[in-house]
Amino acid sequence: MSNAFNTQLRAQQEWSWLLAIWLFLGGTGSGLFLLFLILGLPPYFAALSLGFVLSGGIILLLELGSPLRAWRTVFRPGTSWLSRGVFFVFFFIISCSLAIGPAFELFSWLPLSANGLVVKLLGWVAGLCALMIILYPAFFFHSTSLAIPFWNTPLLPLLFVSYAVLGGDGIVLLLSSSTKSILPRAELLAIVLIVINAIMISIYLLVMDRSGGSAKESVRRLNRAPLSWIFWIGVVGVGMLLPLLAILFIPSAVDTAGVCILIGGLLFRYCVLKAGVYVPFALVVGGPDWSKLNRTSTDFEREYAGMAAQSASRHR
Amino acid sequence: MAANGKPSTRGAVKWGVAVDLKRCTGCQACTMACKLENGTPPGVFWTRVLEKEEGTFPLAYKVFMPLRCNHCSNPPCVPVCPTGASYVREKDNLVLIDQDQCIGCHACVVACPYQARFVPSNDKGYYDEQTPYEGASYKKWQAGTAQKCTLCVHRIDNGLNPACVETCPTEALVFGDLNDLQSKISMLIQQRSHFQPRAELGTDPCVFYLT
Numbered sequence: 155m156s157n158a159f160n161t162q163l164r165a166q167q168e169w170s171w172l173l174a175i176w177l178f179l180g181g182t183g184s185g186l187f188l189l190f191l192i193l194g195l196p197p198y199f200a201a202l203s204l205g206f207v208l209s210g211g212i213i214l215l216l217e218l219g220s221p222l223r224a225w226r227t228v229f230r231p232g233t234s235w236l237s238r239g240v241f242f243v244f245f246f247i248i249s250c251s252l253a254i255g256p257a258f259e260l261f262s263w264l265p266l267s268a269n270g271l272v273v274k275l276l277g278w279v280a281g282l283c284a285l286m287i288i289l290y291p292a293f294f295f296h297s298t299s300l301a302i303p304f305w306n307t308p309l310l311p312l313l314f315v316s317y318a319v320l321g322g323d324g325i326v327l328l329l330s331s332s333t334k335s336i337l338p339r340a341e342l343l344a345i346v347l348i349v350i351n352a353i354m355i356s357i358y359l360l361v362m363d364r365s366g367g368s369a370k371e372s373v374r375r376l377n378r379a380p381l382s383w384i385f386w387i388g389v390v391g392v393g394m395l396l397p398l399l400a401i402l403f404i405p406s407a408v409d410t411a412g413v414c415i416l417i418g419g420l421l422f423r424y425c426v427l428k429a430g431v432y433v434p435f436a437l438v439v440g441g442p443d444w445s446k447l448n449r450t451s452t453d454f455e456r457e458y459a460g461m462a463a464q465s466a467s468r469h470r
Numbered sequence: 471m472a473a474n475g476k477p478s479t480r481g482a483v484k485w486g487v488a489v490d491l492k493r494c495t496g497c498q499a500c501t502m503a504c505k506l507e508n509g510t511p512p513g514v515f516w517t518r519v520l521e522k523e524e525g526t527f528p529l530a531y532k533v534f535m536p537l538r539c540n541h542c543s544n545p546p547c548v549p550v551c552p553t554g555a556s557y558v559r560e561k562d563n564l565v566l567i568d569q570d571q572c573i574g575c576h577a578c579v580v581a582c583p584y585q586a587r588f589v590p591s592n593d594k595g596y597y598d599e600q601t602p603y604e605g606a607s608y609k610k611w612q613a614g615t616a617q618k619c620t621l622c623v624h625r626i627d628n629g630l631n632p633a634c635v636e637t638c639p640t641e642a643l644v645f646g647d648l649n650d651l652q653s654k655i656s657m658l659i660q661q662r663s664h665f666q667p668r669a670e671l672g673t674d675p676c677v678f679y680l681t
């Protein structure tokens with residue numbers, strides 16, 4: 155019991171693999187959709203991104219204690235980022251479906267043409283929603299940062315965006331046999347994003363290490379135990395070094411690089427979640443006052459009576 | 471009528487608890503009283519007493535710290551709730567959870583800096599099958615939804631003190647209206663040195679530790 159007093163640093167146990175998979179699917183799917191818009195990828199990439207975001211939503215339902223009540227999440231968009239996220243996902247599904255529908259000869263009863271202005275507009279609305287689907291988990295984690303200082307940083311949304319686009323790029327590399335024309339750009343983007351991610355993660359961990367307390371403990375958990383294997387081998391080794399080497403030196407292994415990027419993205423999200431350490435929830439200031447240890451109950455009665463009299467005279 | 475005989479008018483009452491750390495003997499009577507009163511699931515203690523050995527021989531001693539939900543005036547657990555299940559009861563500032571609205575997303579559990587919220591995964595009880603007592607007491611909460619100390623709101627509404635306060639044999643726990651400057655809790659806070667847990671976070675907890 156002595157080690158479990160109110161100064162104990164304890165990692166959050168509520169969120170684990172399920173939530174990491176949700177972050178991975180939602181982020182990667184949305185990143186892929188942004189790449190679909192920016193790089194002009196074939197429409198089936200957009201369909202794939204829609205599938206990823208939908209799968210992420212289903213995974214999130216599994217995380218809930220009472221999933222049948224999930225519809226109630228629409229009631230607090232004013233304060234809750236989870237509630238806002240539900241709206242972003244909802245609007246993304248609708249606008250993305252309408253934007254890519256004509257390319258798959260769906261929604262033929264609607265006056266939509268594949269290259270029309272309305273479809274393009276819907277595509278950019280879906281793109282905005284995709285960006286928000288990437289960002290809102292970071293804002294949500296920030297809203298809990300009073301308890302977990304490791305998530306209290308503006309770098310987290312940036313990292314989420316960067317990892318989301320990198321994840322989308324990983325899928326493009328994985329399916330590179332069908333995207334030969336954009337492969338050079340996808341490879342360059344992967345290299346740039348991996349370098350940016352490495353720099354941002356370094357700054358993130360350095361800042362958190364310097365801020366001390368719970369945040370320092372979070373960094374210790376990533377750097378030493380118990381998350382060091384997943385972080386150093388999974389996120390850094392498999393997620394950064396291997397894809398860099400594969401893209402730079404083994405041109406035939408770009409699909410492997412894509413797989414490594416995706417694995418690294420999933421493990422990065424897992425590490426961010428599991429490294430969340432609570433602030434010690436209370437501190438006793440100083441030890442006991444030995445001079446007053448021998449007070450009897452009569453002394454206490456007298457003390458309280460004195461306080462009452464003083465307070466009454468003060469407010470008279 | 472509230473516990474201290476003061477009429478509870480909307481917004482006028484702000485319930486709080488003062489914990490006299492010099493009186494607490496670490497007997498865990500409050501822990502058991504809460505367990506009995508609220509029938510919390512296995513492994514979940516809405517109130518509990520932490521203890522730690524301090525000092526060296528011959529002045530070795532134990533310090534105790536009773537914990538519960540702080541019913542913060544600015545609770546970080548409420549705005550993160552996506553359904554509105556977590557709310558502040560306006561008439562007396564109690565932070566409560568509507569069990570019928572909670573979806574069990576764990577957002578409030580993580581957002582609480584005091585680790586005072588719990589989400590039990592099932593309601594099987596201590597013996598894999600509910601005893602008659604558990605069957606009756608488990609009606610106060612639902613499996614898969616968030617739960618925490620309510621300051622025994624059902625007792626407060628009937629003019630009684632919370633079970634932990636009523637049980638404490640050393641009167642280390644003092645319950646009362648923080649808005650009433652004449653109440654015992656207000657006078658204790660005025661007169662004694664005290665601290666609020668992690669007050670620097672800006673949550674303004676309604677639990678005061680007298681040192």
